[in-house]
Amino acid sequence: MSLNDAIQILAEVSDSPKKSVEKACEKDGKRAVGWVEPYAPEEIIYAAGCIPIGLWGGPAQLKNARIYLPVFACSIMQSVMEYEANGTYDVLSAVLIPGICDTLKDFGQKWKGKCPAIPFAHPQNRRLDCANTYLVSEYEMIRSKLEKCLGVTITDEQLQDSIVFYNGYRAAMREFTDVAESHLDVITPKIRHQIVKAGYFMDKKYYKPLVEEITRELRKLPDGKYDGKKVVVSGLTLEPNKLLDIFSGFGLAVVADDLAHESRQFRTDVPYMKSPMSALAKQWQNQTGCSLAFDPYKSRVKKLVEMVRAKNADGLVLALMKFCDPEEFDVPIIMDACKEAGIPLSVIEIDQQDEGLEQVKTRLQAFAESL
């Protein structure tokens, strides 16, 4: 398969999520189980013989969401609520909802979709041994509720296989993003995003080989020349495609990311341990550099400065999800650190309900010209 064909397949999946999920389910007769951003143990869903589907909102005209959520609830959850209420998620057989922030704690009790919701909590004092014990009990609860509502048995052996498979997928994604940074002429911000996003709407059994194919084909090319500016991007999500086209329009290429929707999903492997549930819980304990994983030392800030330097980037773009408190808390600290390190920074707001991107466009234009 050619590089362009593989990219095209993933771009189509990424741009038509509902159709792609239905197709994925039809292909092997599997059921789809959703999980609400930012983190959930996909491995348990996969071990149940289902396709995990990431729910990260999307463009939506709000009608029903306003009945259930206050106007100051974050932009992603407004869209997720709208999709639940208008039947977009009816294809799902169950949905996992992490109570990782204040919005999600409420949200787990407000699910309006047809399928059962399984709210669960991540412990925030992650370094303690009891955090592992607690999270194992939460994951065991997920296993037993999934077994009940799907009518399946999820064995430890299936979980171990799922962990091995998912670690392989994560390695493939890291390899792709590493290779992509030498081919910024081919892997534009939009294409990079589409390739990663497609993984949320496909069985990873079929998704991983396509990503590996892209990486292989990229390796065959000579290193691409890129005359524009390179940026690192951070935040929860960086979309829609129109926004990524604005990056390209101003000659900004994404050389690396620290997005919850992208690299934060695959930069931490699950360690191999005798108990698969302990291993999955350990992965959460090992997560670093994320606004949603409590860290009194804010290692995310140091990591960002190091990432910009290591990737030889010209600056940092912080994509701030509208009304996402955990992300907002980090902004002043990141601003101070960038100022001290002499790193140009631009903060743009992501609002899934607002299709007008003129303000962001002006901001990115000014940023690109200042670099």
Ligand code: SF4
């Ligand atoms: S506040 Fe932030 S982390 Fe919480 S649901 Fe909204 S976007 Fe996600």
